[in-house]
Amino acid sequence: MEIEELKKKAAWLRRASFEALVTAGQGHPGSMMSQIEILTALFYGDIIRYERGQPESRSRDRIIISKGHATMGLYPIFADIGYFDERELEHIGTRDSMLKIFGNINIPGIDATSGSLGHGPGVGIGYAMAAKKDGLDQRVFVMVSEGEMYEGSIWESAMFAAHHNLDNLILILDRNHKIILGDTEDLVALEPIKDKWDAFGFETINVDGHSLSGLMDAFSCIGNTNGKPLMIIADTVKGKGLSIMEHVPAWHYWQGMTDQQLKESRSELL
Amino acid sequence: MESVTQRDVFIEAIKKKARQDKDIIFMSADFGAPALDSFRDDLPSQFIHCGISEQHMIDMAAGMALAGKKVYVYAMAPFITLRCIEQIKCSLALMDLPVTVISVGGGLGYADAGPTHYSTEDIACMRSLVGVEVISPCDELSTNAIAELTLRTPKLRVIRLERHALAPVYEGGFSPSKGFNELSSGERVCILSYGHLLHRVQEAAVICEGKGVGVGVIDVFCVKPLSVELAEVLNTYQYIVTVEEHCSSGGFGSAILELLSDNDILKPVKRMALPERYFFENGGRELLLNDFGLSISNIVDKVMSVK
DSSP states (O other): OOHHHHHHHHHHHHHHHHHHHHHHTOSOHHHHHHTHHHHHHHHHTTOSOOOTTOTTOSSSOEEEESSGGGGGGGHHHHHHTTSSOGGGGGGTTSTTOSOOSSOOTTSTTOOSOOOSTTOHHHHHHHHHHHHHHHTOOOOEEEEEEGGGGGOHHHHHHHHHHHHTTOTTEEEEEEEOOEETTEEHHHHSOOOSHHHHHHHTTOEEEEEETTOHHHHHHHHTTTTOSTTOOEEEEEEOOTTTTOTTTTTOGGGGSOOOOOHHHHHHHHHHTO | OOOOOHHHHHHHHHHHHHTTOTTEEEEESSOOOHHHHHHHHHOGGGEEEOOSOHHHHHHHHHHHHHTTOEEEEEEEHHHHTTTTHHHIIIIIITTTOOEEEEEEOOBTTTTTSOTTTOBSSHHHHHHTSTTOEEEOOOSHHHHHHHHHHHHHSOOOEEEEEOSSOOOOSOSSOOOOSSSOEEEEOOSSEEEEEOHHHHHHHHHHHHHHHHTTOOEEEEEOOEEESOOHHHHHHHTTOSEEEEEEEEESTTSHHHHHHHHHHHTTOOOOEEEEEEOSSOOOOOSOHHHHHHHTTOSHHHHHHHHHHHO
8 A cells, every 4th residue: 555545544543543432432542543653554554464354364463452552443453354344343342342442352353462561572472482483474563552661571571582583573662652640751761762672682663653654664674673573663642633632641541522522523533 | 219399290291292292382480390401402492491581471471372382381489470460360361371380389398598489378369360270289190190181171270389399199090180189088077288288187187096086188289169079078077177388368278268158068167377477487398387387286286176
C-alpha cells in the first residue's frame, strides 16, 4: 500500500478506534490513539505477515500488545482482515461480547493475554525462540509503552534477547511521553532511552511515530540488524488526533463525552 | 543403594523423554543439579539458561508454551514462586498454559541460609492461583511418578521438591492418580502431611502405636487440588492433625480446613506449622524444626492430646 493509501487507512483506524471506545464506554484512548500509525504500517504496509481470515495459522507473524490497555485498537484491524465478523465491533465491551477492554487469547488473532505491564517482551521472546528452534521464518512484534520501561522484567528480557541474537524479535516503543500521573521526564526520567536499548544490545531506531513513511523506513530494517533484536522507538502524542485529549494525562482513561464533544471529535477525525 | 535427590530423579525422567521429544524445553535460572549437567551436555538445544531472571523465565516459558513447547522451569523455591508470582498468574495461569514449575528447597530446606532462602509461604501463594496444581512428593519413587505425570498430562503445576535426598516411603509402587495415599490407617486420629515432614510423621506414628494409639498417616502429596475422596477418608476419623513445613497462614492445614468445610464435615483439626515469624537462627534444618514446634515428640504430643 502506498503512503497516501496508508494515511487513509490510518484515518480509518483512528475513527474505528474512537468508535470502539464510544461503544464500550470505557477503555484507554490516549494509548490507542498514539499507536494508530504504528499499527497501520504493520498491518497495511506489508510488514506483519498474516493470512486473511486465518488467525489460527501457525506460521503467521505474532503481535503482542504488551501495553494491554491498548489492545482494543487491534479489533478493527482483525475484523478488517477477516479474523472475525466486523459486526462484533458493534458491541465491544458489552456483557456478551467476546471483545474485551483488554485482549486475551480467546479472541481470534490475540497472541498473548496482556494487561499487566512488562510481560509482553518475555512472552514474545518465548515465541521467537520457539520459532528459531522450529526453523520457522516467523517474526514476533511486541508493542510496549514507556510505562513498561519502569518494570524490571523488561530489562531481564532485553538482556536475554540480545544474548541470543533474536533478530526475529521486533519491539516497538510507543513513546507518547505520558504515564497516568504526568510526563515521564518529570516523574522518573527515562531518557536517554535509546542509549539504554543500545547498551542492552538492540539495534535501536528513533522514528516519528506518526510518520507512515518514517515508520516504513524503520521497519525496512527488520532482518538487517546483524543478528540483533530490533527496538523501534516511535515518538508519538498521547491521544493523537483529538484536541480534547492530546497531551492530557486524564485521557489515559475514557472520560465520557457530551453529545457536543462527540460531534466535534468525530468531525476532527474525518 | 545411594539415595538420589528429588531434583536429579525428576530431571532424569524429563531427560529420558526429551531425547525423543524435541518440544520438551528445560529452563533454569542459574540453578543446577548433576542430572541437569548431563541434560545440558546431551540435549543442549533443549536447555535454556535464563540468567538469574525468574520473572523473565516465566514470561518466556509462556511464549514457548503458546508456540507448542512443553516447558519446564527450574529454580530455588523462594525465587521461582514468590519472586515471580505475578508472572505465574498473568503469563501462565491466566492463559492456562501447560508449564511445569520445579521449585526446589521447600520450607527450611536451605538452612542455615536464612529467610530469604526459605520457602515458608509458597504453598499459600501458589495454591491461591487459579487452576494451578501444587504437588510435593516425599521420596524418589513418587518423585519419578510425578515427573512422568507431567510428561503424560502436561498442565500448569508447581512441583515442590526437597533439596536433599529422602528415605524411601513407597517401596512397592506409587500412583499419583488420587492425589493422596493412606500409608497407614488408624482408629480415631489421622495425621496428614507431605514432603520432608511426612518422614517425621511416620516416626511419630510408630511411637504413638507403641503408646497404644493407632493413628492414620496420609501422604497428601497433591496439596492442590484436594479431592472429595480425601474428604471421605477424613470423615472416617474423629481427629485430624496436619503437619507442614510452612507458615500456618493459608498453607496446607488451611487447605484441609477448607476441604472439610466445603464438604460439610465438622471435625476437630489441629494444625502444626511453623510459627508466624522469619527464621534467622543457626543450627541446621532438623534442629530448627525441633526448636519451632515440629519435632517428632511435638507431633506425638499433639496426637496424644487429642486422642
